[in-house]
Amino acid sequence: TGLDLSQDMVAQAQQHHGHLERVHFVAGDLHDAPLPPNSADHVVAINVVYFWNPLLPALNAIRKLLRPGGQLCLGLRDRNSMATLPVFRHGFLTYNGPDLQQALKTAGFVDVRQQIIPEQSINVMGQVMHKTGLVITALNPEVKP
Ligand SMILES: C[S@@+](CC[C@H](N)C(=O)[O-])C[C@H]1O[C@@H](n2cnc3c(N)ncnc32)[C@H](O)[C@@H]1O
Structure with missing residues (x-):
């Protein structure tokens, strides 16, 4: 199941991957996702964490979606990698x-x-971007307090 705030992204995902078995995409905000609570074995979010401002409500929303013992995997680039990108001056965390x-x-x-x-440096609009990727995993506790 793929969830995205953007209808355009959901339409693109559907176009490219919608034909696959057991794959579907829904438009919605993570904070009020149109998905059943405690239903996800895993939640994977790559390059999305920067958008969650403030962060804690988004993490709480993920815990609500995960079944007890379910796993979250966040993929991101670290602050140093992002510091030189002009777009990151506009409210991203x-x-x-x-x-x-x-x-x-x-x-x-x-x-x-x-x-x-560690990743190879790339040139983004004339600026060299040194990149370090992070993969952070965490478990929803088996027994919720
Ligand atoms: C930078 S893109 C990353 C896309 C893809 N994972 C990748 O790495 O190429 C971030 C995506 O997160 C979505 N997004 C941001 N905040 C969201 C939220 N609260 N709920 C659902 N989707 C969200 C945006 O619409 C955008 O499509």
Whole structure:
């Protein structure tokens, strides 16, 4: 199941992947997702965490979607990678890694783990962007408090 705020993104995803078995896409806001609570074994969000401002309500919304014991996987680039991109001056949130891990623990996730993935530098509109990827995983506790 793919969820996106943007109708355009959902239409694109549907066009490219909608024919696959057991794959479907829905438009909606994570904070009020049109999906059943406790239904997800895994939630994967790649390059989305920057949009969640403030962060905590989004993490709470993910915990609501995950079944007990379900796993969240966040993929992102770290703050240094993003600092040079002009678009990131416009209200996006960036993370070093430990700060996001702490936020996940504060939201009630457990077994928070981080992998650092160095990437090749790229040229974005004339600016060299040094990139470091982070993959952070965390579990929704088996027994909810
Ligand atoms: C930078 S794109 C990442 C897309 C893809 N995962 C990738 O890595 O190429 C971020 C996406 O998150 C979606 N998004 C941001 N906030 C959202 C929210 N609260 N609920 C649902 N989707 C959201 C945006 O509409 C956008 O399509």
